[in-house]
Amino acid sequence: MGLITMVTSQQPPTKEIDVEFVVFIERYATDLLKWDILTFFASKPDYCASASMVAEEIGRSARTVRPELGDLVLLGILDQCDLEDGQTLYQLTETSDLRRMTLKLAGQTAKANSR
Numbered sequence: 001m002g003l004i005t006m007v008t009s010q011q012p013p014t015k016e017i018d019v020e021f022v023v024f025i026e027r028y029a030t031d032l033l034k035w036d037i038l039t040f041f042a043s044k045p046d047y048c049a050s051a052s053m054v055a056e057e058i059g060r061s062a063r064t065v066r067p068e069l070g071d072l073v074l075l076g077i078l079d080q081c082d083l084e085d086g087q088t089l090y091q092l093t094e095t096s097d098l099r100r101m102t103l104k105l106a107g108q109t110a111k112a113n114s115r
Contacts, residue, residue, distance in 0.1 A: 024101040028077055033060065033068050035105075041078065041092040042106030045099065048081065048089040077102060 029035040036058040041047070051069055055062040069090050072078040077098050081089045093099055 038102050039106045042102045045092045048091045050089055
C-alpha cells in the first residue's frame with residue numbers, strides 16, 4: 001500500500017495555459033485556411049502580397065483565399081493596400097498585440113512541425 005500511495009502522490013509537471021493565445025486562435029484561426037494564411041504572413045511579417053500570391057504560396061486557389069483575406073482585414077489582423085492599378089495587397093498588421101499573437105502562432109506551428 002505504501003508503494004501505491006507513493007506512485008499516486010507524484011503529480012506530473014503542469015503547464016500554464018496562455019489564455020490570450022487560446023482566445024486569439026479561437027477568434028482568428030477559425031479554420032485551416034485562415035491558419036495557413038496567418039502562418040504565411042507571420043513567416044513573412046513585412047511582406048505585401050496579393051490574393052493570388054498568397055494562394056500560390058499556400059497551395060490554394062485565389063478564389064477561396066480572397067474572401068478570407070477580406071475577413072482578416074475586417075478583424076484587424078491584416079492591413080489592405082489598394083494600388084492605383086486596381087490590385088489589392090495585404091500585409092500583417094502593425095498593431096502590436098495582434099501582430100505578436102500571429103507571430104506566436106507561427107512559432108507554435110514551427111515547433112509542432114519540427115517534432
